[in-house]
Amino acid sequence: MQYSVGVEYALHCLVYLIPNESTIGIKELAFFQGIPETYLSKIFTKLTKAGIISSVPGVKGGFKLARDPDDISFWDIVEAVEGKKPIFQCQNIKDKGYLYRDRDCSGCEVSTSSCSINLVMLEAEETMQNYLRSKKLSWLEEELDRVLPAQTRKETRAFFAKGNSINASE
Amino acid sequence: MQYSVGVEYALHCLVYLIPNESTIGIKELAFFQGIPETYLSKIFTKLTKAGIISSVPGVKGGFKLARDPDDISFWDIVEAVEGKKPIFQCQNIKDKGYLYRDRDCSGCEVSTSSCSINLVMLEAEETMQNYLRSKKLSWLEEELDRVLPAQTRKETRAFFAKGNSINASE
DNA sequence: TTAATCGTCGATATAATTTGACTATAATAT
């Protein structure tokens, strides 16, 4: 059980969009990180639909953040890529069970009451979501400034600054 | 992204083991719930190896809890079935990236520092784990007594009480 | 001994993930 790599791609890519001075294309992002373009483009479609980034088609097009980095949380990104389905989904095996499978139980209390196990799992997941909601892209930007060598940060920003960006062609 | 059904099977099955008055077999558990025997037996192997339940081989054998229900948490069960790997695993795409892929970076600071994004995801997961660690099987037992109709609970316990348990053969 | 039961190992079937090839459409530079 794991999140898809799409989540990792999305989180890492969005770091580069934070400066938000110009649009950045899929090609540049994929080349810079050594990851496949086609898959990344699908991830970006999801992020666009979720309103996290906005797309600019055509020559000199690309993507930029659609909201303030302080208004984009880790959870927004995970949810956009992975969807809204909970990690644990109870398939209500009770209903297939010996006590009920041969009875018509459409109206009785057991079939309407929700599974206690399911509730616990949902609550557990919610604590995780709340933690991720509290971490914003703006925080990540500061954290990276603190943690990464200044040289690395500078080179990275230089790569994505428009003008010298024809480096995407090897 | 989802936990496997194995987690659901395990949680539901362990409920029936709580009384711990006699061993219960895979066949009974699978029949009662209408789920496949073979898969369930694999799940139970995992639970056994994790020290949550213990197995009694031979005729009239089966499974029983290896510890007090107050000492078995939801997380123990999830971890036993799903393994210890984190939900989010950073594959360090940084290292394949443009800035580093052509350099020998075996000793430099960037490759040793851990990814901030990864840390956040691990911390988030930990909050979920802590919640699940706080919920024990003993709590679940009380909760089910409170929530389910007394009739259902009684019928269920009767099914698994040894003696009349040849009902597993349809 | 025999039948029931767990433990282990593969085989298989189904589904999800990841990637690639290709087409359509939209915007811009010239």
Add this chain to the structure above:
DNA sequence: ATATTATAGTCAAATTATATCGACGATTAA
């Protein structure tokens, strides 16, 4: 206008993970 360069979307191959079945050996109660 047209060529160019971008995203958007479709289709499907390749890979991996999940779920299920089946077979065989070991153990044990009757």
